Amino acid sequence: MELKMRLCVALLSLSLCLGLMGHVRAQEEADDMEMDVEDAIDDMQEEDVEEEEQQVPASPPVPTVTYKAPEPMGEHYFAESFDKGTLHGWVLSQAKKDGIDEEIAKYDGKWEVEEMKDTKLPGDKGLVLKSKAKHHAISALLLRPFTFDTKPLIVQYEVNFQTGIDCGGAYVKLLSQTPDLDLEEFVDKTPYTIMFGPDKCGEDYKLHFIFRHKNPKTGEFEEKHAKKPDADLRTYYTDKKTHLYTLVLNPDNSFEILIDQTVVNSGSLLNDMTPPINPPAEIEDPDDHKPEDWDERPKIQDPDAVKPEDWDEDAPTKIPDEDAVKPDGWLDDEPEYISDPDALKPEDWDEDMDGEWEAPQIPNPACETAPGCGLWQRPVIDNPNYKGKWKPPMIDNPNYQGVWKPRKIPNPDFFEDLHPFRMTPISAVGLELWSMSSDIFFDNFFVTSDRNVAERWAADGWGLKKAAEGAAEPGLVNQMITAAEEKPWLWIVYVLTVAVPLVLIIVFCCTGKKSSASTSAAEYKKTDAPQPDVKEEAEEEEAKEEESEAKKSEEEDSTGEAEEAAGNDNKDGNTSSEVEHLMLLETHRKYRKPFKA
Known part of the structure; x- marks a missing residue:
């Protein structure tokens, strides 16, 4: 019975899992379709929403989370929540981008400080990239420059792709401290120390971590790129939720990249960047050349091999089958095709222009019932004596010298x-972006050297958003019903994966034993076979238990009866044997069994 219950639970769990998988897959497909048609319905979206608001009854109130602007509680270099509703402290770039058409060269993309379109936290504002197909550039100075010495660097901020993202970035640049830094001239070529954040175009989902390393010998800077994260980043771009991006750089050259406080990439600046920080100590000599007599052939033809005398290089690959026999009824005199007797020359046929008209060819009707028509030829078969062109066998090359490589020389x-952690100090944070999507929401930028302070800032900002978004999400059943309303075929999935298995489980668990017993009884009646005396065995067990209890009570009663019998014996003159006889009668009366005196 216990095994059956476990099986029931397992089957029920499996059916629920399958149902959830179908729902999740449908939801992912719905998200993809929304991304594909987004641009096409932008102009119609507002009108549709107004109509739906008039027709659809108001949903039950959603539990609210009270918003309070986060405040930095510890050492930090930059903190911006935008909750004052202004761009105070931020500088819009007035520059133009070099090397592109004048029409799109200006950094004239619009920025606004506002709440999210579908905000769950009234009062929570952020920086919103408003323009599509425009260059955007905005930046702000740190409270003081950050110097890479003995303290870690923690950078974090929030991003929400409110309308999805087709092609564009949402990464932040930490601008290098230089004497000529002018935020109004902030462009793509402005020197930066670190670039970090999400970027997407097409199906290429990226999470950048790039830093510019200074060559200690030449003084030139080279970009070093972190390895690609192993995690699947797709959902962070498509779920339209607010996500927290965090970069942690430690003085021991280790780094961590987190999304929503979960590590998605980590490594070492010395070992996990491309190209590597340090060049090789030796390089191949560019002036070294392979000698003309260098033999790289591992195998050569045996120079001593001789073609066998019976080797016929001219033998054909196929020969006629001499054992073949022409089938009976073969029509040698009948052609395979004949002129169509029903064909007529077109009226507009001009023999001077088109030549002599000939009726089209059709299969000969006489050949339909015959094995074949025309000249019979033997079929061909593989030539057993075919050997092809003779080639000497290959042997190891006694002069093989290996694959030639240039000699190594010290790398000049x-x-x-x-200590690649000791990067160029940073003095500003900036967003320099091009995007084919609008309404990208940025919030709660924070730069610090204390991870606990960063986590407190995240809890007071992003943590509230996460709680509010979670409270606003419908329950699982409502999500499944909503998905089925959009995709009616999901009802079939639910029935097949939940309802049908549930009914089968109930039938299996509740009726299996009864059915087995009734079948067994019917079978005994049909065959008149001996039936196990299960009932009698149970009655015997019950009788044994009653007998055990009776013995205990007998011991208690026998003493009183014996004393009473003894008294009667003194009065009436009964013997001791009569007393014992009376005791036995009383015992058998209690057991209700026949007694033989």
């Missing part, structure tokens, strides 16, 4: 930087 550009 070699250097060894064991």
